[in-house]
Amino acid sequence: MSKLQPVRGTHDLLPExxxxxxxVVDTSRAVAALYGYREMATPIFEFTELFARGIGETSxxxxxEMYTFEDRGGDSLTLRPEYTAGICRAFISNGxxxxxxxxxxxxxxxxFRYERPxxxxxxxxxxxxIEVLGxxxxxxxxxxxxxxxxxLDRLGILDRCVLKLNSLGDPQSRAGYRQVLVDYYRGHIDKxxxxxxxxxxxxxxxxxxxxxxxxxxxxxxxxxxxxxLNQSSREFFAAVREGLGAAGISFELDPALVxxxxxxxxxxxxxxxxxxxxxxxxxxxxxxxxxxxxxxxPPTAGIGWAGGIERLMMLCNEPPAPARPVVLVPLGAAAExxxxxxxxxxxxxxxxxxxxxxxxxxxxxxxxxxxxxxxxVILGDDELAQGVVQLKDLDxxxxxxxxxxxxxxxxxx
RNA sequence: GCGGCCGUAGCUCAGUUGGUUAGAGCGCCAGAUUGUGAUUCUGGAUGUCGCCGGUUCAAGUCCGGUCGGCCGCCCCA
Numbered sequence: 001m002s003k004l005q006p007v008r009g010t011h012d013l014l015p016e017x018x019x020x021x022x023x024v025v026d027t028s029r030a031v032a033a034l035y036g037y038r039e040m041a042t043p044i045f046e047f048t049e050l051f052a053r054g055i056g057e058t059s060x061x062x063x064x065e066m067y068t069f070e071d072r073g074g075d076s077l078t079l080r081p082e083y084t085a086g087i088c089r090a091f092i093s094n095g096x097x098x099x100x101x102x103x104x105x106x107x108x109x110x111x112f113r114y115e116r117p118x119x120x121x122x123x124x125x126x127x128x129x130i131e132v133l134g135x136x137x138x139x140x141x142x143x144x145x146x147x148x149x150x151x152l153d154r155l156g157i158l159d160r161c162v163l164k165l166n167s168l169g170d171p172q173s174r175a176g177y178r179q180v181l182v183d184y185y186r187g188h189i190d191k192x193x194x195x196x197x198x199x200x201x202x203x204x205x206x207x208x209x210x211x212x213x214x215x216x217x218x219x220x221x222x223x224x225x226x227x228x229l230n231q232s233s234r235e236f237f238a239a240v241r242e243g244l245g246a247a248g249i250s251f252e253l254d255p256a257l258v259x260x261x262x263x264x265x266x267x268x269x270x271x272x273x274x275x276x277x278x279x280x281x282x283x284x285x286x287x288x289x290x291x292x293x294x295x296x297x298p299p300t301a302g303i304g305w306a307g308g309i310e311r312l313m314m315l316c317n318e319p320p321a322p323a324r325p326v327v328l329v330p331l332g333a334a335a336e337x338x339x340x341x342x343x344x345x346x347x348x349x350x351x352x353x354x355x356x357x358x359x360x361x362x363x364x365x366x367x368x369x370x371x372x373x374x375x376x377v378i379l380g381d382d383e384l385a386q387g388v389v390q391l392k393d394l395d396x397x398x399x400x401x402x403x404x405x406x407x408x409x410x411x412x413x
Numbered sequence: 414g415c416g417g418c419c420g421u422a423g424c425u426c427a428g429u430u431g432g433u434u435a436g437a438g439c440g441c442c443a444g445a446u447u448g449u450g451a452u453u454c455u456g457g458a459u460g461u462c463g464c465c466g467g468u469u470c471a472a473g474u475c476c477g478g479u480c481g482g483c484c485g486c487c488c489c490a
Contacts, residue, residue: 005463005481060488064414082490111490116414119483120490127490195487211486259489270490277483281490308490331448365450373450380448394450 009115009123021126023319024155024312025108028128031151032106035143037130039106042086048076054085054295056262058202065113067123079112082261083129083306084288085295091133092297101134101300108309120279120311128312130285131304133292138236140303141267141287142243148283148305149249152271157315161271161282163249165241166257168205168225168268169233171290177228178204188218205258225255233266240267263288267303276314283307325352326411327368331361331380338384342377342407349408368394375411 006012013021029039048068055062067079080086087105091097107129114123130147132140145163152158168174182204185192192200193212200207208219229237244251251269259268270284285305292300326346330339343353354371356364361378368376378390378399389407392399402410 008481065488113489115488117482118485121488125490198487206488261489279489284490306490311490327450329449361448362450367450369450376450378449382448390449392449397450399449 007123009117011122011124017313019322020313020316020319021309024309024316025128027154028108028151028307029106031154032130032147034150035104035147037104037106037147039108040087040090041107041109042080042083042090044110045077045079046086046089048078050085050089050295051078051081054088054263054291055082059261061113061261065115067112067114081111081113083107083109083111083127084131084261084263084291084302084304087129087131087304088133088292088295088297088302091292091300092295098134098298098300102140103131103133105129105131105133105304107131118279119277120308120314122310126309127306128309129304129306131302133302134300135303136289136301138239138243138267140301141240142247144285144303144305145244145269146247146249148271148285148307151307152283155312155315156317157273157282157312160275160315161273163251163269163271164254164257165244165251165267165269166225166254167229167233167237167240167266168258168264168286169229169237170265173229173233174265177223177225180223180228181205181207184222185218191218203258208256209258219256236266259284259286261288263291263294265289269305271307273315276311279308279311281308282311282315323352324372324374325354326375326377327364327371327373328353328355329361329364329368329376329378330355331378334381335379335384339377339379342379342389342404346408346411349412351408351411377407 032039048066051066052062057063061081066081069077071077087107091103097103108127109129110124110126112124115121117123128151130144132144149158149163152161169177182200185196185200185204185207189197189200191214192207193210193215196207196210196212196215199210205225207215208222208225210216210219241251257268257270259270264286266287266289268284268286270281272280273282274280276282283305285303287301287303289301291302292298328339328343330336339355343355346353354368354373356367359367365376373394375394376392378392383389383401386401387404388401389404390399391402391407391410
């Protein structure tokens with residue numbers, strides 16, 4: 001424990017930022033609700049086994065980024081590094097969910113990955129998450145991507161993002177291609193970068209996305225995934241592309257788009273941006289038809305995505321300002337007591353009201369100004385005796401008397 | 414996990430080739446007679462110069478370590 005600093009890669013969300021955070025989540029939740037997605041939540045930690053099995057032992061997330069610890073009962077637990085595995089587990093654990101297919105879920109919450117922090121990358125970060133379980137049709141892919149685009153649009157950032165799209169094909173296509181690819185790279189192994197040589201064992205598809213110049217030359221001649229998709233995989237992908245076109249969603253095909261988690265099949269996609277540094281992915285996901293069965297559940301198709309809330313926040317415009325309050329400025333004990341009741345009445349009418357706990361009139365007026373109040377309600381002994389209040393508009397500076405029982409009306413606009 | 418840059422008041426930064434009590438703007442606090450903010454004027458407080466150690470007569474300035482941030486790689490949201 002070192003000093004009064006937050007743990008590396010974690011951050012305090014101060015009120016101003018918290019407002020932006022809430023804006024992203026609230027907006028996403030609202031759009032998801034328009035599509036009929038229901039919110040749920042799963043625990044922040046699970047048995048380590050779940051992630052190891054679900055995400056894949058060879059993935060970076062599992063092999064070097066998990067926050068894993070043993071609890072007092074000796075169980076190995078892990079702070080969730082992503083949402084999908086937990087939701088699939090919840091689907092298996094709660095039998096009634098299998099009777100609600102297709103299950104359309106919205107979720108949001110913190111994720112944990114032990115990584116070197118950078119701009120747009122923290123050890124505790126937050127995601128919004130969308131999943132559809134039990135829908136093997138391309139319509140689910142289309143809907144989920146359309147929903148993502150609508151959220152980005154509603155946040156005002158769609159025009160700063162590009163949708164990249166690819167298909168990994170069904171497991172047979174993917175496995176076949178993988179073998180062809182490994183054979184191809186083996187033939188050029190002496191020219192591959194060190195990174196890519198390591199990738200050859202763990203995740204050869206990733207080499208396609210290498211930034212190394214030598215690798216790029218080799219990739220130029222590499223067999224293309226699209227050619228190794230079988231008939232049904234091609235048809236599926238074509239249906240997704242056509243559906244997106246019909247929905248008015250523009251995208252770029254990216255044959256090198258290979259997502260890192262082992263469970264992906266068919267559609268893979270990312271919304272990327274060049275506005276937030278090296279971490280260009282704002283939202284990404286894909287189809288994972290084999291995952292639930294792999295975890296021991298009934299064979300159930302799945303597709304979904306996760307969006308990084310912090311990354312979305314970096315892209316977002318200022319959220320709408322909160323309602324400007326009215327500030328009560330009582331002078332003297334009797335007025336202070338009276339103001340308490342007035343305040344409740346105003347709040348009951350939906351008006352934001354603040355009242356200082358102490359201070360002179362001057363101080364209270366200064367506070368009112370700092371709070372960006374729209375009006376001050378001044379009441380002293382004279383006003384009290386007459387049953388009125390001085391209502392001062394803090395923008396114009398104009399002030400006039402208003403009967404106490406007419407105050408709510410006067411402030412409603 | 415690897416490579417590079419950086420760390421001075423709440424914020425943005427200045428600080429000569431190491432040399433006395435470390436500065437500015439913004440913000441903050443107080444005052445400018447009466448029961449009135451924001452504007453204006455006057456005054457004030459700010460800091461273990463990230464932390465630890467070393468070199469030196471002398472370190473905010475140089476060196477090492479450490480913590481943190483940023484950038485790139487890996488990977489991802």
